Amino acid sequence: MRTLDLETEFKRLEDLIVKSESFFLAGHLNPDGDTIGSMLAIASVLKRLGKKVRLFSQDPIPENLRFLPHAKSIRSSLPSSKAKFDAAILLECSNPARGGALEPVLKRAGKVVNIDHHKTSEFYGDINIVEPHSSSTAEIVYRLFYNMNVHVTKREAACLYTGIVTDTGRFHFPATSPRTLEIASRLLETGFKFSRVNDLLYATKACEGLKILGRALESLELKAGGKLAVLTLKAADFKHFDARSEHSENVINYGLMPPGVKAAVMFREEEGRVSVTFRSRGHLDVSLVAKAFGGGGHRNASGCRVKGGLPSAREKVLSVLTRLLA
Ligand SMILES: [Mn+2]
Numbered sequence: 001m002r003t004l005d006l007e008t009e010f011k012r013l014e015d016l017i018v019k020s021e022s023f024f025l026a027g028h029l030n031p032d033g034d035t036i037g038s039m040l041a042i043a044s045v046l047k048r049l050g051k052k053v054r055l056f057s058q059d060p061i062p063e064n065l066r067f068l069p070h071a072k073s074i075r076s077s078l079p080s081s082k083a084k085f086d087a088a089i090l091l092e093c094s095n096p097a098r099g100g101a102l103e104p105v106l107k108r109a110g111k112v113v114n115i116d117h118h119k120t121s122e123f124y125g126d127i128n129i130v131e132p133h134s135s136s137t138a139e140i141v142y143r144l145f146y147n148m149n150v151h152v153t154k155r156e157a158a159c160l161y162t163g164i165v166t167d168t169g170r171f172h173f174p175a176t177s178p179r180t181l182e183i184a185s186r187l188l189e190t191g192f193k194f195s196r197v198n199d200l201l202y203a204t205k206a207c208e209g210l211k212i213l214g215r216a217l218e219s220l221e222l223k224a225g226g227k228l229a230v231l232t233l234k235a236a237d238f239k240h241f242d243a244r245s246e247h248s249e250n251v252i253n254y255g256l257m258p259p260g261v262k263a264a265v266m267f268r269e270e271e272g273r274v275s276v277t278f279r280s281r282g283h284l285d286v287s288l289v290a291k292a293f294g295g296g297g298h299r300n301a302s303g304c305r306v307k308g309g310l311p312s313a314r315e316k317v318l319s320v321l322t323r324l325l326a
Contacts, residue, residue, distance in 0.1 A: 024105055032062075034164075034167040035160040036057070037163030038091050039074065041156045043070065043224070056077075084108045084109075085105070090116075092116050115141065116129070117136060117137050120296035136167035143159060165197075200269070226261065226264045227325050228321060248268060251266060265317065274314075277316055289302070293316075
């Protein structure tokens with residue numbers, strides 16, 4: 001389970017945890033199961049160690065993740081300008097801006113810790129636990145606990161399992177390794193109700209989500225000689241179905257289904273900007289496209305936000321994507 005490169009950073013973080021009293025934890029914008037699961041598991045362990053923990057997510061927690069133990073303790077408001085933390089731990093943020101307007105808190109934090117599995121990480125932390133070969137941040141967090149000799153509770157296991165199962169697409173994506181399955185197996189050994197967790201994650205979907213999925217599928221276009229699938233959701237679609245951005249999570253994955261498709265992109269029109277998500281198969285690196293527009297992510301899954309209206313965002317992003325596919 002141990003990797004030499006990470007061991008020093010794990011040890012430094014362990015030392016920091018031992019000598020610190022107060023922690024600020026934050027995840028990325030549009031939080032997913034890995035960010036939230038990892039954050040809640042770390043918070044739970046820190047609390048068991050008698051630490052003070054403040055959890056922050058600028059964007060709301062998706063409905064399908066609110067079942068996670070203590071998900072309600074994650075706040076969307078920043079601590080007051082007087083609050084000072086011994087350590088700030090950022091999860092899955094390639095750079096601090098991925099977490100939102102964290103700057104005032106980070107400036108006053110004793111140490112900044114960056115835990116991530118994105119290769120786009122900018123190593124901005126005093127401690128950087130970045131492992132791009134990990135399926136998920138939850139997998140790294142499990143290894144941190146293992147190195148610290150921390151026994152994982154059922155609730156913490158449910159959180160970490162959620163991070164792993166969602167980020168691997170249910171143990172489907174290539175980043176799933178023997179170690180991923182070994183860690184999942186150890187989490188199952190705690191006896192948490194993994195079948196119930198799977199039901200809540202995968203067999204439960206709000207009507208708004210089902211309807212917005214239908215609308216997104218209707219919008220499907222194939223471009224670049226059938227190699228690129230484009231899905232588009234307009235602000236009016238969300239309004240029509242009374243749906244929010246989170247209802248369209250994972251819709252992008254349908255874009256990869258038509259035979260011959262190498263990459264999929266989904267545009268979601270928001271106020272004053274467009275949220276863009278990318279997926280690809282094999283060696284095609286869509287994180288390059290996301291990065292070109294100030295975003296980040298992995299080779300096969302990435303995202304960015306483009307300022308301005310839908311037509312111009314589509315045109316700009318599609319021209320870069322088509323060049324990548326050529
Ligand atoms: Mn992740």
